[in-house]
Amino acid sequence: MPHSFKPTAEQHAVVDAVLGGSDLKVKAYAGAGKTSTLRLVASHLTGKRGSYLAFNREIAEHARRGFPPNVGARTVHSLAYASVAPALTARVNLPAEPPQELAARYGLGPIQVPTITGKTVEITPFEIGRMVADGLGRFCRSGQLGPEASHIPVDEKVHEKAADWLRESLLPCVVRLWNESTDPRGRSAIAPDVYLKVWAQTEPRIDADFILFDEAQDSDGVMLSVLGHQRHAQIIYVGDPYQQIYEWRGAVNAMAQIDAPECALTESFRFGPTVAALASRILALLGERTPIRGQDTIGSIMVEDPNISPPVDAILCRKNVTAIWQLAAGVEAGYKPAIRMSPTEIVAFADGADRLLAGKRAFRPAAFSLFETWKDAQSFAQSAVGRDLLPIVRIVDECGTAYLRALARRVTPEACADFVISTVHRAKGLEWKRVKVANDFRFKTADGRLTLDEDEMRLLYVAVTRAQHVLDISELREELLRLFGSRR
DSSP states (O other): OOTTOOOOHHHHHHHHHHHTTSOEEEEEOTTSOHHHHHHHHHHTOTTSOEEEEESSHHHHHHHHHHSOTTEEEEEHHHHHHTTSOHHHHGGGGSOOOOHHHHHHHTTOOOEEEEBTTSOEEEEOHHHHHHHHHHHHHHHHTSSOSSOOGGGSOOOTTBOHHHHHHHHHHHHHHHHHHHHHHHOTTOOSOOOHHHHHHHHHTTOOOOOOSEEEEOSGGGOOHHHHHHHTTOTTSEEEEEEOGGGOOOGGGTOOOHHHHOOSOEEEEOBOSSSOHHHHHHHHHHHHHTTOOSOOBOOTTSOOEEEOOTTOOOOOSEEEESSHHHHHHHHHHHHHTTOOEEESSOHHHHHHHHHHHHHHHTTOOOOSSGGGTTOOSHHHHHHHHHSSTTGGGHHHHHHHHHHOHHHHHHHHHTOOOGGGOSEEEEEHHHHTTOOEEEEEEOSOSOOEEETTEEEOOHHHHHHHHHHHTTEEEEEEOGGGHHHHHHHHHTTO
16 A cells, blocks of 8 residues: 555444454445555455456456455456356357347247337337347346346337236247357357356355455346355455446346445545535435535535536536537537547447438437337437437437538547546546536426436436536536425
């Protein structure tokens, strides 16, 4: 640890709990010194073998440089890769079977289903094949022993009863695909999550005396099941339950499921008391009684007046389509914005819109799935349930698809940009000095009160806690006043 590092009382409490020898759950709020705490723990366990587990290679490599030699840093998938049969992992590099070919091989034709708007649409073999493949992926990331109907994702536009029927109908196909994927004689391509699941089902033993499990709130059920069998090792789970924002890919709220004594890191080193006060109000709506504390030495201000437009380093949006809209607005205003999205993702919206304008179905992007014509997309975007799509529909209607393609070519690299535009999901783990939060959250009215679902509330918490010094919430001011005011 650096000589200038002075642990807080909360960090000392974590170390003392770890030295007690039992498993531990550390609830670490945004910017609360999680990494420094983990390094502090490791520095007190130099006589033991440690394993730091991360979800991606970049985080693991960064951790490898910061921990003492007794701690190995690896991704969860790398542990699995090194343990299962090479013949299985080799199949990761094979060409994937196109969804429509998978559907054809399984004898799955187009299916007519009702939507929430009352219209009946056709789900194509391409979409059906993708649902089967995605269902296998969700099963592999779960803690279940076999595929279940709930693992199969169905477009949110499909009526609920029809969606349930569709999941039950496709479940045997997911089971079949799992059996094909794990067949020792199999020759088809597999995703990395398949060998992870195969490894997990062997109840593997991780060779370590203690395990530091980072970002535990985003853990999949499969990893929790693996750690549940490591009775020989002390496990320190670290995460923020209020930054659990990956439910759409099958992540579980692991922090709530972990049965272990708990310590908390509630003092954020990222921002001052003003931002901390707003974050604490959001936490209170999520049922959290302990507020997050900011640093008195950090100057943080909140901008609520829409007539004031301070310079920003980042604009955070809930949806990809809003991020593209903000990109267009920035370019038209003469700025050089970056966007945490590949140009091909932007072009995909133009390609999909062109197909719909020509009266053809668009397989990509997913936001256009189940539309048969551009008129369907326009009508859906004007409805209460479809307003998320409105920004991209307006761009196409007012500027055309060629404008979207030109926009994709005008993205500036982050290092040279005036500011960066990002979805909240892609901003997780990052911070900027000056942040503006766009108002594309799914506020709704229930019993005459404005409210947000819990998953939306967590996204809002992540968004506002990315700012260090300036937080512009002017677009959200009225909604936040109603949201907080209705719960006094």
